[in-house]
Amino acid sequence: MGRRKVEIKRIENKSSRQVTFCKRRNGLMEKARQLSILCESSVALIIISATGRLYSFSSGDSMAKILSRYELEQADDLKTLDLEEKTLNYLSHKELLETIQCKIEEAKSDNVSIDCLKSLEEQLKTALSVTRARKVYMLLLRYSVT
Amino acid sequence: MGRRKVEIKRIENKSSRQVTFCKRRNGLMEKARQLSILCESSVALIIISATGRLYSFSSGDSMAKILSRYELEQADDLKTLDLEEKTLNYLSHKELLETIQCKIEEAKSDNVSIDCLKSLEEQLKTALSVTRARKVYMLLLRYSVT
DNA sequence: CTAGCTATATATAACAA
DNA sequence: TTTGTTATATATAGCTA
Numbered sequence: 544m545g546r547r548k549v550e551i552k553r554i555e556n557k558s559s560r561q562v563t564f565c566k567r568r569n570g571l572m573e574k575a576r577q578l579s580i581l582c583e584s585s586v587a588l589i590i591i592s593a594t595g596r597l598y599s600f601s602s603g604d605s606m607a608k609i610l611s612r613y614e615l616e617q618a619d620d621l622k623t624l625d626l627e628e629k630t631l632n633y634l635s636h637k638e639l640l641e642t643i644q645c646k647i648e649e650a651k652s653d654n655v656s657i658d659c660l661k662s663l664e665e666q667l668k669t670a671l672s673v674t675r676a677r678k679v680y681m682l683l684l685r686y687s688v689t
Numbered sequence: 690m691g692r693r694k695v696e697i698k699r700i701e702n703k704s705s706r707q708v709t710f711c712k713r714r715n716g717l718m719e720k721a722r723q724l725s726i727l728c729e730s731s732v733a734l735i736i737i738s739a740t741g742r743l744y745s746f747s748s749g750d751s752m753a754k755i756l757s758r759y760e761l762e763q764a765d766d767l768k769t770l771d772l773e774e775k776t777l778n779y780l781s782h783k784e785l786l787e788t789i790q791c792k793i794e795e796a797k798s799d800n801v802s803i804d805c806l807k808s809l810e811e812q813l814k815t816a817l818s819v820t821r822a823r824k825v826y827m828l829l830l831r832y833s834v835t
Numbered sequence: 836c837t838a839g840c841t842a843t844a845t846a847t848a849a850c851a852a
Numbered sequence: 853t854t855t856g857t858t859a860t861a862t863a864t865a866g867c868t869a
Binding site: 549551552553554560561563564567568570571574575576577578580581582583584585586587588589590591592593597599603604606609610612613614616 | 695697698699700706707709710713714716717720721722723724726727728729730731732733734735736737738739743745749750752755756758759762
């Protein structure tokens with residue numbers, strides 16, 4: 544789509560990589576907008592440049608709503624895949640919530656470390672049961688990663 | 690880019706809207722992939738069709754990592770915008786966590802309703818202080834919405 | 836970096852299967 | 853729904869300012 548055909552691999556020249564990033568990023572967002580309007584759909588697009596700058600676009604529904612929907616789907620997939628699901632009962636749900644509560648308690652004194660949250664992740668893996676608990680779990684996982 | 694120029698507005702014919710959705714969706718994902726590779730960037734793309742079907746694509750970093758980054762940025766923006774931020778102190782942080790803890794307690798007996806979480810949102814709005822607390826807040830908000 | 840300017844490479848609208 | 857063909861509309865690579 545230009546004077547010359549380009550191979551899809553990292554553009555070596557820093558300057559032209561930057562220019563291409565800017566142009567294609569705008570093109571991608573415009574395409575996303577068009578798809579959303581033409582076909583009554585919702586589109587969320589997040590782009591992070593090599594230097595860490597963030598660009599986002601959403602159309603149709605709000606970004607938050609689209610991301611929620613995505614996460615809900617992921618949570619459901621997880622539920623479907625978990626073979627131990629059926630063997631877990633309300634007690635493990637309760638245990639999960641108690642573990643979270645405990646963690647909140649620690650957060651109050653501001654002593655939460657990444658390692659601490661990682662170990663929580665391990666505990667939660669075995670404590671998961673109902674979908675609601677799974678959601679809390681996923682959210683806390685994300686919290687610990689950022 | 691076809692036999693005829695099309696206006697960017699909802700395609701009325703259901704059948705051609707569907708065909709266009711399929712083709713442009715694939716095109717958008719391919720463009721996202723190319724941008725990511727050509728310019729060393731990370732791209733997350735989530736598309737929800739009019740019938741509610743979800744399609745997603747990510748490249749560079751994982752979807753989870755990209756979404757985390759996005760949310761972190763939003764949380765920071767929120768912090769920057771909040772004029773009352775500077776007047777809030779550690780106590781409000783603690784209050785926030787206690788409110789969350791209380792909510793978790795309720796969740797244990799499985800009596801959480803949307804209304805209940807909505808009122809929590811209101812309480813949290815005034816209790817927010819540090820970034821960490823903000824993150825928990827945003828996550829709980831999302832939890833209540835889905 | 837950011838903004839045009841073409842010449843070309845691509846995407847895709849309409850149609851068919 | 854998805855796939856393939858072909859004529860056109862667009863996007864954009866390489867330059868320039």
